[in-house]
Amino acid sequence: MANSHRPTVGVTRARQGRSGRHVLWVLLVGVALAALALFGAWTWKADDLASTEPNNGRETADARAFNAPEPAPINTSPDQKAASMQTPPAKTVQNPQ
Numbered sequence: 001m002a003n004s005h006r007p008t009v010g011v012t013r014a015r016q017g018r019s020g021r022h023v024l025w026v027l028l029v030g031v032a033l034a035a036l037a038l039f040g041a042w043t044w045k046a047d048d049l050a051s052t053e054p055n056n057g058r059e060t061a062d063a064r065a066f067n068a069p070e071p072a073p074i075n076t077s078p079d080q081k082a083a084s085m086q087t088p089p090a091k092t093v094q095n096p097q
Contacts, residue, residue, distance in 0.1 A: 017023075060070075
């Protein structure tokens with residue numbers, strides 16, 4: 001077996017990657033391409049985004065389109081407040097065998 005004169009490097013040093021200009025250029029080009037892609041997608045869909053409904057479905061006419069009934073008015077009588085504050089009894093779950 002031949003004796004080689006290679007320098008020994010620690011495990012941590014051997015696992016570390018190099019940093020420098022190559023990594024910087026890859027990072028910069030990647031970020032620039034991502035920003036360009038996002039800007040391109042935004043300009044491509046800008047007209048579609050601007051043509052959305054301004055009320056976002058918060059009108060009563062929008063609820064009628066789904067045949068949804070009007071919500072019941074909230075009754076704030078003291079009797080209903082007391083009834084709503086009571087906790088319902090706990091349900092017991094039986095284990096089927």
